[in-house]
Amino acid sequence: MIDALSTNASDLWPFILVGFGAQIIDGALGMAYGVISSTLLLALGLPPSRASASVHAAETFTTGVSAVSHILHRNVDWNLFAKLLIPGIVGGVAGAYLLSNIDGNVIKPFIQVYLLAIGIYLVWRGFRIPPKHKNPRLVAPLGLIGGFMDATGGGGWGPVVTSNLLLQGSSPRHTIGTVNSVEFFLTLSISITFLFHLGWETFTTYTVGLLIGGVVAAPFGAMLARHVAPRILLTSVGVVLTLTSAFGFAKWLGYIG
Incomplete structure (x- = not known):
């Protein structure tokens, strides 16, 4: 088990690097910060509820910087933002409350398989079909489900919401910017819920490393x-989603320790 009080400055560097790399991917593609960071903390022995709480505490700051950066680069669709905000917060708070009281890993393998299939389709679509942008019709339910999965799994907002909006033909650049901006309010709500139910001891000093790396990387x-072409963004989202989902499912099957 991680001893949050025994760490020193040198121990934080690996987590700073992980936070930096994860946020570069998350800021550019709208996913992966929570998945990468949570996987690392779980591998080090942190229980799912504490790993999720630690990651969301760091994300409260990284997503804040990321949201400002996306707004400055005009990557946010405010109509889409309004449709995602409330459902996302409701789903996130509900998921954090449940994870504080039960094991939320039961449904994860089914979600991993679902996201793996979407990832493969997005890769195929990026290579074979020229992107045609249109306004997505199914938004609020995605926000609700994405917020719930994000809280229970330590990461899931980006994979669920970004991928499904792209599946409906939403502009990759504005989808990524909007989903990242809403994520600030989502992570803030989830962190407050975890804090209320689990207490301050939930957050380890490793959270500081993830936070520092993520904040530095967010503007990039x-x-x-x-600036990246829509087709490349779409394909890259598919590749990252496929790899992370395949890893999660393989871990559930026991092929990865």
């Missing part, structure tokens, strides 16, 4: 989302 991720 937003810049990439603005």
